[in-house]
Amino acid sequence: MDDARELTDRARRMLAATQYLTLATADHDGRPWASTLWYAAWQPTSPDDGLDLVLLWLSRHEAQHSRNVLARPEAAISVFDSSQPAGTGEGLQLDVTAGLVPSPEIDDPVAVLSEASVAAGGNPWDRGKVEGPDAVLHLYAARVRSAYLLGRGTRVRLPLVSG
Incomplete structure (x- = not known):
């Protein structure tokens, strides 16, 4: 059995190498x-033996997945x-709580998303572009509640940082 650090390192490498996720809502x-969405992975803390993971994306309020997470924040x-x-790949399955990032908490997540966007050849983002009456796209986040690493013929639960 792989130890916690090796499992979380594999998950982090996958998140760094992948730009799209599939969000399942109801x-x-x-x-x-x-919905398939471009995302940025944010780890507010960086422990060696567990994931502290938030996934960030931009979306229109009227998109079906945006309306769904506002009605039911539980998602996958x-x-x-x-x-x-x-037959050779690895993947992640995540149980999350998703929603719009509240204005008082937006600065760090939008900076993370902006850095990832620029690194991927996209636009920079800031508070003014994702909130307020003129914003077309808004910042959403999913906090991971449980995570599983798939691959090598197994499905292994990943250790998370509680908090």
């Missing part, structure tokens, strides 16, 4: 919806590099 009636996320050969 509306207030329970109808499911899946899958991260997988689809360029891996069949």
Whole structure:
């Protein structure tokens, strides 16, 4: 069995190498919806033996997944590099609580997202671009509640930092 540090290192490498996630949500009636979104991974702390993980993305308020997370913040996320050969790849399955990032908490997450966006060839972002009446895209976050690493024929629960 892999130790906690090796498992979390594998998960971190996957998050650093992958730019898209699939977000699974449900509306207030329970109808499911899946969306593929560009994301940035944020680890507010960096412990060696566990993940402290928040996934960030930009979205319009009227998008189905945005409406769904506001109605039901419980969601699931899958991260997988689809360029891996069949039967060889690793992936992550995440149980999350998702929602709009509140204004008083927006500065650190939007800085993380902006840095990742610029590194990926995208635009810089700041508070003024993601909130207020003129903002088209808004900042959403998913806090990971449980995480599983898939690969090598196994599904292993990853250690999380409590907090």
